[in-house]
Amino acid sequence: xxxxxxxxxxxxxxxxxxxxxxxxxxxxxxxxxxxxxxxxxxxxxxxxxxxxxxxxxxxxxxxxxxxxxxxxxxxxxxxxxxxxxxxxxxxxxxxxxxxxxxx
Amino acid sequence: xxxxxxxxxxxxxxxxxxxxxxxxxxxxxxxxxxxxxxxxxxxxxxxxxxxxxxxxxxxxxxxxxxxxxxxxxxxxxxxxxxxxxxxxxxxxxxxxxxxxxxxxxxxxxxxxxxxxxxxxxxxxxxxxxxxxxxxxxxxxxxxxxxxxxxxxxxxxxxxxxxxxxxxxxxxxxxxxxxxxxxxxxxxxxxxxxxxxxxxxxxxxxxxxxxxxxxxxxxxxxxxxxxxxxxxxxxxxxxxxxxxxxxxxxxxxxxxxxxxxxxxxxxxxxxxxxxxxxxxxxxxxxxxxxx
Numbered sequence: 001x002x003x004x005x006x007x008x009x010x011x012x013x014x015x016x017x018x019x020x021x022x023x024x025x026x027x028x029x030x031x032x033x034x035x036x037x038x039x040x041x042x043x044x045x046x047x048x049x050x051x052x053x054x055x056x057x058x059x060x061x062x063x064x065x066x067x068x069x070x071x072x073x074x075x076x077x078x079x080x081x082x083x084x085x086x087x088x089x090x091x092x093x094x095x096x097x098x099x100x101x102x103x
Numbered sequence: 104x105x106x107x108x109x110x111x112x113x114x115x116x117x118x119x120x121x122x123x124x125x126x127x128x129x130x131x132x133x134x135x136x137x138x139x140x141x142x143x144x145x146x147x148x149x150x151x152x153x154x155x156x157x158x159x160x161x162x163x164x165x166x167x168x169x170x171x172x173x174x175x176x177x178x179x180x181x182x183x184x185x186x187x188x189x190x191x192x193x194x195x196x197x198x199x200x201x202x203x204x205x206x207x208x209x210x211x212x213x214x215x216x217x218x219x220x221x222x223x224x225x226x227x228x229x230x231x232x233x234x235x236x237x238x239x240x241x242x243x244x245x246x247x248x249x250x251x252x253x254x255x256x257x258x259x260x261x262x263x264x265x266x267x268x269x270x271x272x273x274x275x276x277x278x279x280x281x282x283x284x285x286x287x288x289x290x291x292x293x294x295x296x297x298x299x300x301x302x303x304x305x306x307x308x309x310x311x312x313x314x315x316x317x318x319x320x321x322x323x324x325x326x327x328x329x330x331x332x333x334x335x336x337x338x339x340x341x342x343x344x345x346x347x348x349x350x351x352x353x354x355x356x357x358x359x360x361x362x363x364x365x366x367x368x369x370x371x372x373x374x375x376x377x378x379x380x381x382x383x384x385x386x387x388x389x390x391x392x393x
Contacts, residue, residue: 007327009345032327032377036250038342042239064239066253066340070375072297075246095342097329 004102005031012087012094018050019096021084026102028081033098034070037063039091047077050084068095105332105370107344110315110358117353119323121380124288126177128170136174138380140295143167161269165204168263168273171293172201175275178289179301182281197281201292206232206262206272213274216251216258218243223270232262232272245270248297250373252339257302257371261294280304280336280371283316283386293379300375301383304335305361307369307392313362314392318374319384320357322350326381330359331373339371354384 004026010019022028037043047059058077061069087096127136134146144167151158151166179199204211206218206226219233219240226232231242234249236256243249248261257277264271273294281289282304292299307314320328328348334341348357361367374383 007347007349009329009347034329034375036342038340040340062242064241064251064253066238066251066256067241068250068252069242069244070248070250070297070299071244072246072248075244093342095345097345097347099327099347 005099006102007032007099009095009097012089012096013092015090015092016086016088019085019087019098020100022081022102028100028102029078030076030081030085031073031099031101033076034068035061035063036068036095036097037065037091038093038095040065041091043089043091043094045087045089045094048086048088049077049079049081050086051082055086105343105361105363105367107330107332107346107359107361109346109348110360111356112348112350113356113358114351115319115354115356119353120321121323121382124178125290126174128173129177130173131166131170134170138290138382140167140171140293140379143170161205161266161271164264164271168203168271168294172203172273172275175199175290175292176201178287179281182285182287182289195282196279198278199275200278201273201275203271203273203294205269207269211272211274213276214278216256216274216276218260218272218274222268223265224267226262226270227265232270234260234274248294248299250300252333254339255336257339259292259299261297261299263295263297275299277302282306283372284388284391286385286387289383291376291379291381296379298376298379298381300373303372303386305370305372305392307367310366311390311392312365313360313367315389316359316361316372317387317389318357318359319354319386320350321354321382321384322352322376323378323380324352326350326377328357328377328381329375330357331375332361333371333373335369335371343370
C-alpha cells in the first residue's frame, strides 16, 4: 500500500479535541509537528494517541503564551497511531500544525 | 481580522539555485558561503581543528552556526537596499540579529533575551532549555525549536545538541521587520538541519480590501511550507490565519490572497519551511502596497 501524506493546521478551541482521525485500514505516524499556544496564558498541552477506545499520552508540553514549539523530524512522537490523535489543553486557542503519513 | 486563501502554487522552474545572492559571512571572511550546514561545519573543522586545549568541539559548531546566521542577517537586513522594498529611510531599515554558542558557559544572549545558564546534563534530563524574556520563560525542546511571538517580541530559539556540560543554543531576534514587497533573495534562520521562520511586515499604505501576495521560493526538495498571519508589533501572539502549502523542488510562486473586512490592516507574515536550504527569491504584491 502506498504512503499518503496529509498536512493540516487546526485550531483547537475545546479540550479534549480530536486533531486527526485515521481513515480506514491505515496506520498513521507523525512526520512534522508544531504547536502554538495562542492563548494569553501558559498552557499544559498533551497529545494523545487513540487506539479504538484506548488512549495513551505521547507528548506533554508546557507552552508559554505566544510560543510555537517545533519538533524536529526525529523528535516527533514515533508511535504508530491506529485511530487518531487528540489533544488536551488547559488554555485555548491552540494551533496544531502537522503532517501525518498514512501507511 | 485578516484572512488568507492560497490562490495558486505555480512551479516556475525545476532549477535549484542555492548560490546566487547568498553572501559570504562577513565576520568569518575565510569561510566560503553555503546554505548547507554540514559543508560549513566541515570548512570550520578543517581550518580550525580541535586542539584539546583552546579549541573544542562546541566552538566549531557555534562558529558554523554563527557564520550561517550572519549570512541570514545580511540577506534580511539588506532588504530595501536593492530595488523595491523597505529601504530609503533609516527608520525603515530591517533589523534581524542572531547568535549561537554554548548556552551554559559562556552563555547565549541577545538584547533582553537569554538562555538560562544550565549545564547540558540538566537540559537533556528536563528535555528542554529555557529562554528568559521580559514577558515569560519559554521552553525550547532539545533537538527542536520555539518561535517566541508575544507583544513586541519576535524571536526563534533552538537547541540542536546537548552534551554533559555544554549545550549548543541559537537565538534570533527580529527587532524591526522588513516590509514587503521586495525583490532580492532572503534565507531562513537555521540551527544545523533545523530551520526557523522569516517574518515580514505587511502594511498597505492606502486602504485596500485585499492584496495578492506572490512569494517566490526556491526549494531544495519537495516540502510543506507553513504561512501564518500574525498581529503586528505589539500583538505578535495573535494568529489570524495559517496555510500549509506543498511546494515541489525548484522555483515556485505561492500566490496568496490576504483580505480584511472592511479593509486589510497591518499584519505580520510568517513563512516557515521544513528544509533549511530554502530561499525566498522575492515577495511581490498586487496592487503594490508601498
